[in-house]
Amino acid sequence: MIKKLIFCLLVFSLIFSGYSFFDKERIQASFYPGGKWQPQSASYEIAVEHNVPITMSDGVTLLADVYRPANPETGEPADEEFPVILAQTPYKKTTSHLSTDLAGATGHFPYLVKRGYINVTVDVRGTGSSEGSWEFFGERERKDGAELVNWSAHNLSGSNGKVGLAGASYLGINQFYTAALVGKNSPLKAIFPVIAANDLYKDTVTQGGIPNVEFSLPWLGLRGALDLLPPDDLAEDPLGAIETQLQRAGKLGNYYTPLVTNLLTGGEKSYAGTFWESRSPNNYLKRIAENKIPAFMVGGWFDIFQRGTPLNYSGLQNAYAGRPVNAPMSESQPVTGRYQLVMGPWFHTTALLNERLKELRLQWFDRWLKGKQTGIDKTKTPLHAFELRSKRWVNTTHYPFKQSxxxxxxxxxxxxxxxxxxxxxxxxxxxxxxxxxxxxxxxxxxxxxxxxxxxxxxxxxxxxxxxxxxxxxxxxxxxxxxxxxxxxxxxxxxxxxxxxxxxxxxxxxxxxxxxxxxxxxxxxxxxxxxxxxxxxxxxxxxxxxxxxxxxxxxxxxxxxxxxxxxxxxxxxxxxxxxxxxxxxxxxxxxxxxxxxxxxxxxxxxxxxxxxxxxxxxxxxxxxxxxxxxxxxxxxxxxxxxxxxxxxxxxxxxxxxxxxx
CATH class of the missing domain: 2.60.120.260 (Galactose-binding domain-like)
Incomplete structure (x- = not known):
């Protein structure tokens, strides 16, 4: 277990270190979806404000780091209003500035900030420097997302009132809850989830009803290890930080251990009951479509969410077409460019090396948050799949594939x-x-x-x-x-x-x-x-x-x-x-x-x-x-x-x- 934890920490440290393995020549040889949009050059520098307090409706305070477009000459925040990109992380927001800025594993997007977006990275409750108790996508954490969207739109200085969600893995999964719970006509205009699950129980916790210990145990160990690190606001509020640290240490014994023990010994968590159902994005897709929130999704044929990511695509396409979310797509049903999927040849970590996502994310948010006609949504083939063994990309429409x-x-x-x-x-x-x-x-x-x-x-x-x-x-x-x-x-x-x-x-x-x-x-x-x-x-x-x-x-x-x-x-x-x-x-x-x-x-x-x-x-x-x-x-x-x-x-x- 210790070796696994050390290995996972090593992998995460490598992700945060800034390495990139993308083939630059292939980027230059390709063009952008829609054929008429080009990413603009960086116009701003970045000004950061750490540990901004945000009080939830139950009185719990979450802390955020806010990255604003800054005047290149003065370094001060630009005197303009910008749309906001919100990310909710359980991995400590202090790691976000170390991110490679590729798939947004840590919720920091300097590429977007330099092109006119405010980036808000929040420690989800019970993690990092935020108050409260972490309960693995618990009900209160899910509600926080909608409240954070409203705060970003109406209470954050410099915000123009429009919000997008971005991030990978955990930060991709929680986008589905937030997009469902904000309701109709909300400030949330688009999401960009990368390598996100559809059904936590079937995708990750088990396979075929058998616990997936190789992923689940090291991941929970990583989460526990992060809880033992000092809160970000230690220097600003030593007593409060120490109290938070003691609470987190106690959580290892009264939450993590019982959860793992229950799963491995055949308790209720080893079955697909209410605990997992309430946390599965699949059950939120219909409301996302009803809220008219577009989603650009990214997955991998060797990702841990290999099963679920295509189901998020078919579920959203079905919901938009008024069909049952859990049904296979009908060969005759129309498709929409509002819900797209890129499915590549990647594992969970190697998907984070996709440098192309910086530009795709910008093109997506420019369309929905800035109203630019980038062309990314004007497609008749919103499913983009990599064909293994031949190394070609194809565009198609339906899942399951109607050609099969x-x-x-x-x-x-x-x-x-x-x-x-x-x-x-x-x-x-x-x-x-x-x-x-x-x-x-x-x-x-x-x-x-x-x-x-x-x-x-x-x-x-x-x-x-x-x-x-x-x-x-x-x-x-x-x-x-x-x-x-x-x-x-x-x-x-x-x-x-x-x-x-x-x-x-x-x-x-x-x-x-x-x-x-x-x-x-x-x-x-x-x-x-x-x-x-x-x-x-x-x-x-x-x-x-x-x-x-x-x-x-x-x-x-x-x-x-x-x-x-x-x-x-x-x-x-x-x-x-x-x-x-x-x-x-x-x-x-x-x-x-x-x-x-x-x-x-x-x-x-x-x-x-x-x-x-x-x-x-x-x-x-x-x-x-x-x-x-x-x-x-x-x-x-x-x-x-x-x-x-x-x-x-x-x-x-x-x-x-x-x-x-």
Missing amino acids: DVKTYYFRDGRTWTAPSLNDGYLSTEKPKFFFGKDYIDWRMVSSPFTLQTEQSSMGSSSFIGELLGWPTMDRNDWTSQVGGLTFTTEPFEEAKVLAGPISASLYAKTTTEDAQFVVTVEDIGPNGKSYPLTTGALIGSQRALNKELSWYDEDGKLVVPNHPYTADSKEKVIPGEVGRYDVEVFPSFAQIAPGHRIRITVTTADTPHLLPTTTQRKDLIGGYYQILRNTEYPSSVNLPLASPDDFEDSSVIWGPSGS
Whole structure:
């Protein structure tokens, strides 16, 4: 745990240090969305006012740092009124001035300030120098956002009354609450959330109902470590700062520890109940559209919020069109440039290196806060996706991708001689023809850590540091996960295909225990046999119950995205010896499968160090031995969304760096 915490602190310090790895030539070769806007040169310097007090309606005082456009000659704040960019951070606003000013991880945007925006960075309650108690996106913190918008519009000197929200990760997630809670006709005119979740429980806290300890525990450790640092106002108010420090130290024992313990021991926090529902942006999207607040979103195919960011896009597009937020977008529904998504080839940390976001953010806010016709909203294709393995950007419209045709591939016997697995089976569009056919695999407490999941859940930390040190791109050959697992591999594709969208794997299995754990990985296999992992899904067997009303199906009735409630009430023990169906949600991908390449499905029963079953789950998993059935009666399969590369429009805009 200590090593993990030190590693996370190192990564954050590198982010704040100002390194940039973006390919400058590619920036110069591209043009801006709309084709007629250019970013203006810096016209101002920056004047900062630290620890500005803002009193909330419950009497709690939050402290903010305010960065104002300044006269280049005098250094004094310019005698003009400007729109305000607000960021709400739990990571101490004093770190904000160390930010690279790329994705806005810390909430400081000097690029915007120098071009005529006031930047307000606030310590959320219970963090940094702000009063109150931090409760991880708690109800009172969510309300604070709306009050901060009104303060920025009406009480901040130099404000012209128009406000935008910006920031990444935590600072991206809280934008959704604020944009929903400000109500209609508010001063909030636009948001720009980067790498933000849709459903905290399904995106990050667990995968398939199994706790994601590799991300969650180090992140909570980082939050706790920041609470032990002295408040920013120590010199101004020593006694108050000491009192705050003592309160924060006590919080480690009475909030952090119980939360983690509850999650890992199978308490109420280990289920998708009210605690997580109230904190999930998904439940705020309809109100954002009703409030008519535009959103420009950024995500990554290897981000920890890989699942959720596209759902924020489809949810907002649906809400704007008057459709159910949680439904798949209809192929015939219109789309709007008011809600856009850039989905790149990035991990959580490497997404923060996207220098392109400075200009995109300026173009977005110039449109909505300054009324300039920048052209960024005038698009018929508001979804901008990077195609993995081909390194091209495409523009499209709908999620799930309407270009994709869902093909069912069945688990088959035989040997492909391409994988070091227990079975080395085939993946075929032909159903099994016999009444027998099965493969065996046992439950394992640990698995190979040298996987995409390990890198992804550590926020891409080693990739980030590798770029910093100039190391070559990490070899993602995923063969170690296949040893001890089951693999099913297609024949080589004759023509290029794009694996585009969410994936569903349906496993028919017998177990010897009262629970089961399945991990499904999708890989691109080159002619040389190297296995490039694209995406993964997982499921704890006792949460196999399917909500058919909220699951996504294609027009032929094929399951596209299984929806599991993951509640305490939906939990159902596995009956040993009986055949059960386990529909695994595999997170979306967007990757070209070149001619001569294959697609492989790898099934394992552990994902170390990413996933750790709760103590109550483990007692029903120990000693498990599974049969994965692949016969005419129980045809285990995977539904793959496949399209032709020609079905997607190439983008003339380079939306960010092409590697992670």
